[in-house]
Structure formats: C-alpha cells, structure tokens
Amino acid sequence: MAYRSTKRTEARRAEVRGRITTAARELIAEGGYVNAQMAAVARRAGVAVGTVYRHFPSKPDLFAEVFREASQHEVDAMREAASERPDAPASERVAAGVETFARRALRGRRLAWALLAEPVDPAVEAERLEFRRSYRDILVSILQDGIASGELLAQDPVTTASALVGAIGEAMVGPLSPTANGGDPEAAIAPLVNFCQRAIGTEPAHVHA
Numbered sequence: 337m338a339y340r341s342t343k344r345t346e347a348r349r350a351e352v353r354g355r356i357t358t359a360a361r362e363l364i365a366e367g368g369y370v371n372a373q374m375a376a377v378a379r380r381a382g383v384a385v386g387t388v389y390r391h392f393p394s395k396p397d398l399f400a401e402v403f404r405e406a407s408q409h410e411v412d413a414m415r416e417a418a419s420e421r422p423d424a425p426a427s428e429r430v431a432a433g434v435e436t437f438a439r440r441a442l443r444g445r446r447l448a449w450a451l452l453a454e455p456v457d458p459a460v461e462a463e464r465l466e467f468r469r470s471y472r473d474i475l476v477s478i479l480q481d482g483i484a485s486g487e488l489l490a491q492d493p494v495t496t497a498s499a500l501v502g503a504i505g506e507a508m509v510g511p512l513s514p515t516a517n518g519g520d521p522e523a524a525i526a527p528l529v530n531f532c533q534r535a536i537g538t539e540p541a542h543v544h545a
Contacts, residue, residue, distance in 0.1 A: 353391045355381040360402045365447035368454055368514070369399060396457040403460050407451055407467040413440055415474050426482025427538035431529045433474060434504060438525045441508055445521075449512040452505050468505075472497045479536060489537050500532055507531075 359380035363372040374395060378385040392398035418433030441448035450456075456464065475497035482488035507528045511521035530540035 349391075352381075352383060352387065356383065356388055356391055356398070357402050357405060360398055361406055361447070364399075364402065364450050365444060368446060368450050369456060369460075372399070372402075374398070396459040399457060400459045400463050403451065403456075403463045403467075406447060407463070407470075410437065410440060410451070411467060411470045411474070413437075414471065418474055418478060425538070426478050426485070426487050427533045427536065429478045429481075430475065430500075430532055430536060431540075433478070434500075434529050434532050435525060437471075437504065438508060438528060441512060442521050442525075445512050446514065448508070449514060452512065453509050468501055471501045471504075475500055482536070487538070491537070496536060500535060503531065503535070504528065 356377060360372045360377045363376055363380060372395075374388050375385055377398070378388045381388070388398070392401065414433045414437045417436035418429045420432065421429070424432075441452070451464070451467075472494070476493045479488060479491070479493035479496055483490060483493065507524060510516060511519075511524045533540045
C-alpha cells in the first residue's frame with residue numbers, strides 16, 4: 337500500500353506542477369513575462385502561492401521551466417517539418433523548416449516574442465541560448481546532407497546554420513514585436529525563406545501562402 341500511495345503522491349505532484357507551468361505559459365502568451373507574476377500564476381492554476389514556490393523556488397526557475405517546455409514544442413515542430421521528406425533537396429527541407437517556424441511564431445506572436453526576444457533573467461537566457469543551438473543542429477544536419485549529395489557547395493555547416501538561426505530570429509523580431517504597427521506579418525515569411533535558401537547556395541523555391 338505504501339508504494340501505491342507514493343505513486344499517487346508523485347502523480348498528484350506532477351499534475352499540480354503541470355497546472356502551474358501551463359498557467360504561467362498562458363499568462364506569458366497573453367502579456368509577456370511581466371504578466372506572469374507568481375500570485376497571478378497561482379490564481380490561474382488554482383493553487384496557493386506557497387504551492388507555486390514549493391515547486392519553483394523562484395520566478396526565474398518557473399520561467400526557465402516554461403521556456404524549456406514551450407521551446408521544445410517549437411524545435412520539435414521545425415524538426416518534423418524539415419524531416420517530413422528526408423530525401424528532398426536540402427533547399428526544400430530548409431524552406432520547410434523555416435516556413436513552419438515562422439508561421440507558428442506568427443500564430444502565437446506574444447509567446448514567440450517572449451521566447452525569442454523579450455528581456456529575461458539570466459537563467460532563462462541560458463535556456464534561450466541552448467534552444468538556439470537546437471535549431472542550429474537541425475539545420476546543420478540538413479546542410480551536411482546537401483553537401484554530401486553535391487547539392488550544396490562545400491562550407492562549414494555549423495557556421496552557416498548558426499548564421500541562419502541568427503538571421504531568422506532577427507527577421508522575426510519586427511513582425512512579432514508587441515509594438516509592431518500595421519502591415520501584414522505574413523509578408524515577412526517568403527522573403528525570409530528565400531534569403532535562407534540563397535544563403536546556403538541554392539535558388540529560392542515557392543513558399544506556400
């Protein structure tokens with residue numbers, strides 16, 4: 337019975353922790369990190385503030401966890417799009433990955449802004465750098481395949497991929513910014529994809545509207 341009780345306790349703990357991180361992510365998506373005060377997170381999660389602190393000793397600890405979860409979803413989506421047709425040319429796989437990243441970001445603009453550019457605590461910034469490396473590694477793999485097949489000229493795939501990740505983030509900052517005024521944010525996608533394809537040494541392919 338003690339073992340079953342322990343399992344129930346751990347399951348309950350995981351459920352409460354999940355409610356807390358979900359509440360924090362929702363608040364960040366609505367108004368950024370400043371919107372996710374611990375008391376507001378507790379209210380949204382339906383728990384006491386002290387319960388939040390038992391799971392996360394500080395706000396940076398909570399934000400780092402939320403950042404990891406949210407960013408992993410985006411990394412997985414980009415990886416899936418880029419590997420959907422593993423035998424496709426590298427240029428098409430890069431286009432698929434970048435387009436998927438951009439469209440998902442625009443669908444959840446406030447959360448994407450928080451993940452990409454909003455000023456954050458050093459603990460969260462460390463997570464941001466780690467996930468930038470995850471995006472880079474997806475592109476490195478594609479570039480290595482393209483170089484091996486002869487589609488792409490010889491180049492340092494890590495340097496190229498790192499530059500692409502930086503360019504993608506910078507290009508999306510304007511459309512995602514909470515202070516962006518007017519314009520069609522979707523208009524940024526095709527030029528961004530075209531740039532990435534040219535940057536790896538290929539001609540742009542069609543970008544779906």
